[in-house]
Amino acid sequence: MKFELLQPRSLQEALEMKKNYGDKARVLAGGTDLLVLLKDQKLTAEAVMSLAGVRDLNFIRYEDGRGATLGALATHGGVAASPIIQQKFPDLAEACSQVGAVQIQNLGTVGGNLCNASPAADVAPPFLLMDAVLTLASTRGERRVSIHDFFQGPRRTVLQADEILKEIFVPEVPGRRGATYLKLGRRKAMEIAIVGIGVAIHLNGSDQVVSECRIAMGSVAPTPVRARRGEEILRNQEVRDELIEEVAVVAAEEASPISDVRASREYRLDMIRVLCRRAARVALARARGNKEEGL
Numbered sequence: 621m622k623f624e625l626l627q628p629r630s631l632q633e634a635l636e637m638k639k640n641y642g643d644k645a646r647v648l649a650g651g652t653d654l655l656v657l658l659k660d661q662k663l664t665a666e667a668v669m670s671l672a673g674v675r676d677l678n679f680i681r682y683e684d685g686r687g688a689t690l691g692a693l694a695t696h697g698g699v700a701a702s703p704i705i706q707q708k709f710p711d712l713a714e715a716c717s718q719v720g721a722v723q724i725q726n727l728g729t730v731g732g733n734l735c736n737a738s739p740a741a742d743v744a745p746p747f748l749l750m751d752a753v754l755t756l757a758s759t760r761g762e763r764r765v766s767i768h769d770f771f772q773g774p775r776r777t778v779l780q781a782d783e784i785l786k787e788i789f790v791p792e793v794p795g796r797r798g799a800t801y802l803k804l805g806r807r808k809a810m811e812i813a814i815v816g817i818g819v820a821i822h823l824n825g826s827d828q829v830v831s832e833c834r835i836a837m838g839s840v841a842p843t844p845v846r847a848r849r850g851e852e853i854l855r856n857q858e859v860r861d862e863l864i865e866e867v868a869v870v871a872a873e874e875a876s877p878i879s880d881v882r883a884s885r886e887y888r889l890d891m892i893r894v895l896c897r898r899a900a901r902v903a904l905a906r907a908r909g910n911k912e913e914g915l
């Protein structure tokens with residue numbers, strides 16, 4: 621494997637390089653996906669542009685009542701350990717804490733996880749739940765893209781050849797939000813999700829009536845997806861066990877998983893139902909402020 625190494629010292633310099641090299645230069649953040657793909661010769665690169673010197677892209681900022689902005693280079697470890705993310709967006713903290721293991725979390729970035737566009741990317745479901753907005757930068761300027769429009773297929777996104785993901789904004793929603801991300805793998809660490817399910821429940825007034833339910837699923841379709849029909853079942857409804865069951869069944873109907881080395885399609889469908897049910901109960905308990913989650 622032979623390539624030219626580009627080492628910009630600022631975002632502006634990085635954007636100039638990306639403009640000049642386009643697709644010929646691969647962006648390197650933590651390298652935990654890119655270097656594996658290059659080494660296995662699943663990808664080639666004339667040049668690799670390391671963002672290690674662009675330090676101002678590694679940040680987590682929170683504005684009360686507005687939301688949080690994460691720099692593309694924020695690491696999984698940094699996000700999982702952030703008290704404000706744990707408090708306001710526990711689903712995201714949980715997803716980051718389940719990526720690989722500590723070594724991967726210290727190197728791997730949330731931006732790299734999204735740009736790699738694996739259907740199994742662990743941070744995608746929480747960002748889908750939060751209607752995150754991505755800022756893509758180039759020398760032509762910046763554009764904002766909803767996370768819902770970002771993924772185009774396995775390993776394909778709307779990023780243009782001269783663009784870099786700069787930051788991710790997650791808006792805070794009014795009312796009480798409870799959310800969780802549950803991941804099923806064959807073991808607890810160093811494992812790509814067989815199924816990953818995020819559920820967020822919003823309560824505005826009573827503890828009994830759900831104002832909004834959001835469900836996001838990973839490893840069950842060509843891209844991470846929301847289960848919109850499942851979500852509708854709980855909207856403005858008083859919570860009952862039968863409704864949660866129905867949500868789980870309908871969410872599974874919205875998925876199109878494949879059989880692969882990790883699991884069969886049928887097993888994945890079963891596990892969507894199980895995880896969806898569990899995640900809905902945890903999210904609801906969190907929205908209610910219950911300590912005994914999911915009961």
Ligand SMILES: Cc1cc2nc3c(=O)[nH]c(=O)nc-3n(C[C@H](O)[C@H](O)[C@H](O)COP(=O)(O)OP(=O)(O)OC[C@H]3O[C@@H](n4cnc5c(N)ncnc54)[C@H](O)[C@@H]3O)c2cc1C
Pocket residue numbers: 646647648649650651652653654655656692693718719720721724727728729730731732733734735736740741742743779783784785786810811812813
């Ligand atoms: C042992 C191991 C275990 C793993 N376990 C998991 C797991 O459990 N869950 C999971 O989701 N993933 C897992 N991964 C995959 C990987 O660690 C994550 O996807 C990680 O978040 C990638 O981030 P990175 O910074 O290392 O990205 P890189 O490898 O640096 O980049 C990934 C891709 O995104 C592009 N890119 C990166 N940053 C930008 C940017 N700012 N703008 C434009 N393009 C960009 C790169 O060009 C490349 O195509 C694992 C990987 C390994 C090696």
